[in-house]
Each structure stands twice: as C-alpha cells, then as structure tokens.
Amino acid sequence: MxxxxxxxxxxxxxxxxxxxxxxxxxxxxxxxxxxxxxxxxxxxxxxxxxxxxxxxxxxxxxxxxxxxxxxxxxxxxxxxxxxxxxxxxxxxxxxxxxxxxxxxxxxxxxxxxxxxxxxxxxxxxxxxxxxxxxxxxxxxxxxxxxxxxxxxxxxxxxxxxxxxxxxxxxxxxxxxxxxxxxxxxxxxxxxxxxxxxxxxxxxxxxxxxxxxxxxxxxIGRYLDTRESVDFTCDDPALLDEVGRLTFVESVGPRDGGHRALLKEPGDVARLLVWLVERGVLSARRSEPTLEDVYLRLIGTRAMSV
CATH class of the missing domain: 3.40.50.300 (P-loop containing nucleotide triphosphate hydrolases)
Structure with a gap:
C-alpha cells in the first residue's frame, strides 16, 4: 500500500x-x-x-x-x-x-x-x-x-x-x-x-x-454473459438504429467496421438476422477483445490518455 x-x-x-x-x-x-x-x-x-x-x-x-x-x-x-x-x-x-x-x-x-x-x-x-x-x-x-x-x-x-x-x-x-x-x-x-x-x-x-x-x-471470459458482432455499415442512420436496439449494449468502431456488444449471448442471432434483413451482408460473431473488457470494467471515463 x-x-x-x-x-x-x-x-x-x-x-x-x-x-x-x-x-x-x-x-x-x-x-x-x-x-x-x-x-x-x-x-x-x-x-x-x-x-x-x-x-x-x-x-x-x-x-x-x-x-x-x-x-x-x-x-x-x-x-x-x-x-x-x-x-x-x-x-x-x-x-x-x-x-x-x-x-x-x-x-x-x-x-x-x-x-x-x-x-x-x-x-x-x-x-x-x-x-x-x-x-x-x-x-x-x-x-x-x-x-x-x-x-x-x-x-x-x-x-x-x-x-x-x-x-x-x-x-x-x-x-x-x-x-x-x-x-x-x-x-x-x-x-x-x-x-x-x-x-x-x-x-x-x-x-x-x-x-x-x-x-x-x-481475457474474454470476463464478458462471458454476452457476445459481440462485427459488421460493416456505411449508413449513419442505420448505425444509430443499431445502437438503439434494446438488446445491444454499445456500438463502436472496430478494424474498419463496427462492433456491437450484446447484452446476452442469445442476442447474436437476433442481431445477425436484423442486419441481414436491412441489407448488411458483412456481419459475423466475434470474440471479445481486451478493449471490450477494459471498457466493461472501467468505463469510457478511462480511455483518455
């Protein structure tokens, strides 16, 4: 101490x-x-x-x-x-x-x-x-x-x-x-x-x-109550709509596209179906990253250097 x-x-x-x-x-x-x-x-x-x-x-x-x-x-x-x-x-x-x-x-x-x-x-x-x-x-x-x-x-x-x-x-x-x-x-x-x-x-x-x-x-074990989906979307309105879905916890940029963190593991299929129905063809389930865990445990207040 x-x-x-x-x-x-x-x-x-x-x-x-x-x-x-x-x-x-x-x-x-x-x-x-x-x-x-x-x-x-x-x-x-x-x-x-x-x-x-x-x-x-x-x-x-x-x-x-x-x-x-x-x-x-x-x-x-x-x-x-x-x-x-x-x-x-x-x-x-x-x-x-x-x-x-x-x-x-x-x-x-x-x-x-x-x-x-x-x-x-x-x-x-x-x-x-x-x-x-x-x-x-x-x-x-x-x-x-x-x-x-x-x-x-x-x-x-x-x-x-x-x-x-x-x-x-x-x-x-x-x-x-x-x-x-x-x-x-x-x-x-x-x-x-x-x-x-x-x-x-x-x-x-x-x-x-x-x-x-x-x-x-x-490290991904710390997010074992939910999963995430990586997808590509060029429509700002559709991206905002994803962030407002009740089963999506957050959406952020990731490797040239976007990553949606979900509230429950079973919501992966729901989001994939939702995206495909709206013409998003590049979407896949992804593993949580260290940054995802960091944001979950510390919050966005800690990301400023």
Missing part, C-alpha cells in the same frame, strides 16, 4: 492499496488502468523510487525497502517521451553516462554501448546528437539505456506513444526478443491492441486496487 497526506486536507489519499501480484520469470505483463489508477505508483515502488507505506514488495526475491541497491542492479526503467535522454550529446555519450552511473568499468561500458547501439540499429548514428533522432530512434535509445547494466527486469512506461506503426512494430519485436532471453517485462500502456498483441498476461488497476489479473488469451 502507498498513501499520501495532502497538505491542505485532512486524512490520507490511497494511491495504491489492495494489490497482491506475482509476475513470473520471462513474462511480459501488461499493466493497464486509467490515469491516476496507481500504475505509476506501483512501478515506482518496484523500481525503488518510492517506499511502500505498508506491505511488502520483492523483485527477484529482494525486498525493495531493505535491499534497494540489490533491486536497482537488476531492474531497468524505460520511459516514453523525452525523459531520461540528453538531446545535445550523442547516443554513445548518453549510454556512456548511464554506464558510469551504474559503475561499469571502462572496457565493459565501451563494449556494452557498442553492442546495444548495434542491436538497436543505431550504430550508424551513434555519434550524432540525440536531438536529431526520430521518435522511434529515441525510444530504441531509451531501451538501450535501460539495458546498459544488464537488468533481468524491465519496466516500460508507454514506450510506443507517438511512434509511427513501423517504429512501434520494430520496438515490440525487440521486447519479444528480451523475453526470449529470459528477461521479465512490465509494460504500462493505454494501447489495448498493443497489450493484447504483446503481453502474456494483463493486470488492470483502478482506484489503487487490482481489478483483473488474467492471461491475455483468457
């Missing part, structure tokens, strides 16, 4: 409470939730930036409160955006700086920097100022910085925000490689499609408490 005492208000604010979570070795865990849910607080505690107010947290068997130094030697934190990089110096100099902070000897630091620059596809631009890099290149450098000391656990905070699709795809491929090497990755993201494609398991936090913790492949 982590609480804060507001200066001008009586009592304490609970930023994180009631979270009991175990992450397996070589697992990619998606940490999801709305802004202010407690995700960042949890990551800060696990990376020893914050101390828990009560309870215990361990990383690789080491207590974050009493064995903080041992924890820091084995974790890396990769931020999204511009944080953590010095734009006016080169990529190589950035990595050398962080290697020095981790007290790597000169030879090890030089070799590790070169190895990571090559792995991240930055070797050809290694001696250019970081301010000349694209967003995708900066994120790869962020990842290299997080790996400079060889951590076994990586925390990724919105790593692909603002990337173009190609850069995001390449970054995710690098993350999968890290898992294959035996590293554990905790990914904080608002991108439901990214979490569904990349994570072995997802954990949903809201108001500082654990709401869901399940393998990604089984």
């Amino acid at each position: 982590r609480t804060y005492r507001a200066r001008r208000k009586a009592g304490e604010t609970v930023a994180l409470g009631g979270v009991s979570l175990t992450v397996d070795d070589s697992e990619i865990l998606g940490l999801l939730g709305p802004n202010g849910a407690g995700k960042t607080t949890l990551v800060k505690i696990l990376s020893t930036v914050l101390l828990p107010t009560s309870g215990t947290a361990r990383v690789l068997g080491k207590d974050v409160s009493t064995e903080a130094r041992a924890v820091r030697e084995n974790v890396g934190v990769v931020f999204g955006g511009e944080r953590g990089l010095y734009p006016r110096i080169s990529a190589r100099q950035n990595l050398a700086f962080w290697a020095a902070l981790y007290r790597l000897d000169r030879r090890t630091a030089r070799n590790r920097c070169q190895e990571l620059l090559e792995r991240m596809g930055l070797a050809d631009r290694a001696d250019e100022p970081v301010e000349t890099f694209s967003r995708g290149m900066k994120q790869r450098l962020h990842l290299a910085r997080g790996l400079i000391h060889g951590p076994r656990v990586l925390f990724l905070d919105e790593p692909t925000t603002g990337m173009d699709p190609v850069a995001a795809h390449d970054f995710r491929a690098l993350v999968r490689e890290l898992r294959q090497e035996g590293r554990t990755v905790v990914l904080t993201t608002h991108d439901m499609a990214e979490a569904e494609a990349l994570c072995d398991r997802v954990t949903l936090i809201d108001h500082g408490r654990l709401v869901l913790n399940e393998p990604t492949a089984h």
Whole structure:
C-alpha cells in the first residue's frame, strides 16, 4: 500500500492499496488502468523510487525497502517521451553516462554501448546528437539505456506513444526478443491492441486496487454473459438504429467496421438476422477483445490518455 497526506486536507489519499501480484520469470505483463489508477505508483515502488507505506514488495526475491541497491542492479526503467535522454550529446555519450552511473568499468561500458547501439540499429548514428533522432530512434535509445547494466527486469512506461506503426512494430519485436532471453517485462500502456498483441498476461488497476489479473488469451471470459458482432455499415442512420436496439449494449468502431456488444449471448442471432434483413451482408460473431473488457470494467471515463 502507498498513501499520501495532502497538505491542505485532512486524512490520507490511497494511491495504491489492495494489490497482491506475482509476475513470473520471462513474462511480459501488461499493466493497464486509467490515469491516476496507481500504475505509476506501483512501478515506482518496484523500481525503488518510492517506499511502500505498508506491505511488502520483492523483485527477484529482494525486498525493495531493505535491499534497494540489490533491486536497482537488476531492474531497468524505460520511459516514453523525452525523459531520461540528453538531446545535445550523442547516443554513445548518453549510454556512456548511464554506464558510469551504474559503475561499469571502462572496457565493459565501451563494449556494452557498442553492442546495444548495434542491436538497436543505431550504430550508424551513434555519434550524432540525440536531438536529431526520430521518435522511434529515441525510444530504441531509451531501451538501450535501460539495458546498459544488464537488468533481468524491465519496466516500460508507454514506450510506443507517438511512434509511427513501423517504429512501434520494430520496438515490440525487440521486447519479444528480451523475453526470449529470459528477461521479465512490465509494460504500462493505454494501447489495448498493443497489450493484447504483446503481453502474456494483463493486470488492470483502478482506484489503487487490482481489478483483473488474467492471461491475455483468457481475457474474454470476463464478458462471458454476452457476445459481440462485427459488421460493416456505411449508413449513419442505420448505425444509430443499431445502437438503439434494446438488446445491444454499445456500438463502436472496430478494424474498419463496427462492433456491437450484446447484452446476452442469445442476442447474436437476433442481431445477425436484423442486419441481414436491412441489407448488411458483412456481419459475423466475434470474440471479445481486451478493449471490450477494459471498457466493461472501467468505463469510457478511462480511455483518455
């Protein structure tokens, strides 16, 4: 648990409470939730930036409160955006700086920097100022910085925000490689499609408490009381009519078409017949996605980044 005492208000604010979570070795865990849910607080505690107010947290068997130094030697934190990089110096100099902070000897630091620059596809631009890099290149450098000391656990905070699709795809491929090497990755993201494609398991936090913790492949079980239908419709009036049907809970865009979430499993056939009768020929039953579950449990208030 982590609480804060507001200066001008009586009592304490609970930023994180009631979270009991175990992450397996070589697992990619998606940490999801709305802004202010407690995700960042949890990551800060696990990376020893914050101390828990009560309870215990361990990383690789080491207590974050009493064995903080041992924890820091084995974790890396990769931020999204511009944080953590010095734009006016080169990529190589950035990595050398962080290697020095981790007290790597000169030879090890030089070799590790070169190895990571090559792995991240930055070797050809290694001696250019970081301010000349694209967003995708900066994120790869962020990842290299997080790996400079060889951590076994990586925390990724919105790593692909603002990337173009190609850069995001390449970054995710690098993350999968890290898992294959035996590293554990905790990914904080608002991108439901990214979490569904990349994570072995997802954990949903809201108001500082654990709401869901399940393998990604089984996430649809949380919508087992209803199903959904994907369909293509170019008629706005007909689309509005679908949303007003008594057995349809919601309608939203999905993969170039639309997805209707139904209130009961038996309503799938009703909606398919209704659509065909009105000339919609592209319609099929679909499995609930992680985004569907997220909206069901958290609501639309949480979808703003």
